Amino acid sequence: QVQLAESGGGLVQAGGSLRLSCVGSGTMFRFETMNWHRQAPGKQREFVAAIDRSGYITYTDSVKGRFTISRDNAKNTLYLQMNSLDPKDTAVYYCNVREIFWGQGTQVTVSS
Secondary structure, eight states: OOOEEEEOOEEEETTOOEEEEEEEOSTTGGGSOEEEEEEOTTSOOEEEEEEOTTOOEEEOGGGTTTEEEEEEGGGTEEEEEEOSOOGGGOEEEEEEETTTEEOOOEEEEEEO
16 A cells, blocks of 8 residues: 655765655655665665654664755655765665565665
8 A cells, every 4th residue: 555666776986976765655654754774785674764753863874974864745755865975885775664665676886
């Protein structure tokens, strides 16, 4: 019933920037905690950032100071602004609702 669609991934050089978007469905979007996770080749999926219904934000240590999560409830959209990208950020990025409903992911590749 919950539909999520990520976009904005691509290939960038180290130090570059990308802005990911996730458009969701459902009338309760504004009341949900939403997250970004990522999965690099050969690694488990890991938490990246979260924003709750009040706007409280949490980041994993490796992206603090570089990534910014935000949401636009009127547009049912979650964003992840990624700056100063590093090759270690290469992964498929997924948005999700409370780690229950997931999108299909968008590939981010950072070259050195």
